[in-house]
Amino acid sequence: MNEANPPQDRPYPTVRCAGIPLTPLAPAAAAAAVVRLAVSGAGADVHLCGTHTLARADRDPELRRTLRSAALNLPAGPGAAWAGRIAGRGPSLPPVRVYGPDLLLDTVRAGRREGLRHYVLGGGTDPDALPGTGTGREALEQLTAELLVRYPETCVAGAEPGPGRELTADERAALAARIRDSGAQLVWIGGPDTAEQHRTATRLAAAHPAVYLAVGTAFDVLCDRVPRLPVRQRWQRGLSALRGGSRLLRAAAKEAYGSRGPYRELAQLLTDAEVDLVLDAGADDGAYAVGLRRAGYRGRIVSLEVLPGLREQLLRRAAADPAWAVLPYALGDGAGPDGGHRLDELWDTVTAPGERLFVRLRTPGHEERLLYGAGRYATECVGLQTRGERAEPVPGYAAVPAWGGGDAVLFRRGGV
Template sequence: MSQAIPRTDGPQDPPAAAPPTVRCAGIPLTPLAPAAAARALVRLAALGAAADVHLCGTDTFADADRAPGLQRLLRSAALNLPAGRGPARAARPGGRPVARVYGPDLLLDTVRAAQREGLGHYLLGVERNGTDGAAAVTGRPDGDELTAELLVRYPDARVAGAEPLPGPDASADTWAALAARVRESGARLVWIGGSGAARQHRAAARLAALHPAVYVAAGPAFALIRGGARRGPLRAGWRRGVTGVRDHSRFLRAAARERRRGRGPYRELAQLLADAEIDLVLDAGADAGAYVAGLRRAGYRGRVVSFEVLPRPREHLLRCAAGDPGWSVLPYALGDGNGPDGGHRLDTLWHAATAPGERLFVRLRAPGHEDSLLAGAGPYAGECVGLQTRGERGGPPPGYTAVPPPVPGDVVLFRRG
């Protein structure tokens, strides 16, 4: 889930309390006022944070609804800001109105505030003659219209470089070289513009992982500041209008699905599973199937295999699973196979329960049995990405780390990395 807490590579001052986030269509938004958003970016940059910041309009939500990978990226972002009227209305904390964060205003407000801190800026995705430029102008910031416009407005601003974004087929070496140029420029705020909102969001997250700076996916801010939002052909304007209506409709549908699913522990757990790309849940000691029913209501659509050795609850499980093609039931108890109550080893049932390439999450109803289950998984223990059980234990199994549990009293563990 998104947290307005900087990612850093070294020690820093303790961060201020993170502002609350509001979930909107599966994506956490931080409802900051425009001026507060600019101050937050300057503060992150002054701390030396590695942070990806995303302006989320209805087109962003429409793209994320079609692309689960983009939605996961936004859920793990440092900061998501509501950039459209629809997201701003949906992000009202406690019903209070929230102003949308308009990209051009955020850029200008941040450049003005950054002057006092002496922070440099880098512009990625600059356009020339209506298309992405083909040549970098790093080291010659006055050669770009946008740079010139910023310096006219704020003569004390420091624009350290400007260049196009790499193309969609750019290699890892190309991205690494770009991150190196940003590092050499000394810029602490990197603004990403140009065409394609999804392309901007992915670039911000990718670069934040390569070099610590604040990377802002700024939407159409470059063109609007430069006066580039010129009236085009009537047909092109009509197409943009149709696309905007479709994006808004998709956003409303996604927001409605979120409201129907509601909150609560199963919703939070389903979100954790989606973030970890889990596509198979093994429910050991499934009883009558309430756990799986809760996951399904919360939106989990991956496969489930329930294990229940007792005949009566297993009969109920089979009736519930009969109408769900992604849910199967096996008549075993899982364990390390030692002694009469040791249960069946998971490695002996592995090929009956799993398919190649699936990412596993195991839920155990019996508390404290994580170690015996992992022992019974044998060579497949490393395939268990996450574990959930009831009760307390002294510490997580080797290689696992605990995450905040969505259900009080539960223990949720994920494999490190």
């Protein structure tokens, strides 16, 4: 799944907590949602997001992208549940966490009437834990036995320990084939709550249609195998959790009660679409770029302005920002004296390989001329923004409905 169009792509209400979409479901509702995903037969990744995971995602761009594109993120710790409640500014949202062991048991119980088949995939050893405490074959056998004792009619179609490292593409394909051959609709991924566990769930969901759940240390808890760490390590983890929780709650409060102006909303749209270059054509004095920076956009900005006086103001504003460049061009289709420069002629000057481009234009109805002038690079323009609302759609693009900024903001269909 992709976060580019959240209202259409996400079947459940979400709130943003430090930039991550959380679905604040009560435990029973969470289990029911997982069962519905499994019955649908679609590939989906479900992530339990505690305070530590969300704080780590704030520092790890790859993990942040993983969680933003997930089918379902559930608040797995008290801090995450309360942060989601603050971010959603809804006292009716449940301030309770979805506890991994309970989610596993509740889902197994709720899925019996559907005849769901389960696959259990263990994780490796946490480098911060005691030696030998990973979820190995013995623990998986104990977990399987525990499930069958509680629910004898449960079908555990397969169980295997994880390698404790990132799988290669061939290993991942082989694992997806084993899951497919087992007929499992739910794959439980346990072990240390690391970023790799979440990435594994997402990559397997793309390889084979089933529901993959990253549930952290739920296996060890159910098997009563959680190690008792030395006092020093317990203190270190406690302090880390406090720091992460404090940072998360501040971010949630800022998101809920901070500025909600159009720049902030636009900066969030750019982040969701993974835009890393904004091309501000007709940049005037640079107020647009300043607004994006204040709203939190951290990617590159290239401002284009042909008028010398305005360009001087731009250069002064951009002087202290190494990711903001100013160039003396106007964009267009290159036709006639007022046609401006074609974007394909300036492509290597303004862009870097692999950058996802968003173009802001000051002239209403100028989108077609820009795209014509982009030539073979037209499909590299992830999004467009022009003054005022457009009466007619731009071919290949969809407008962001009622986004609050007044201008037309469009994103390429299927391209984000």
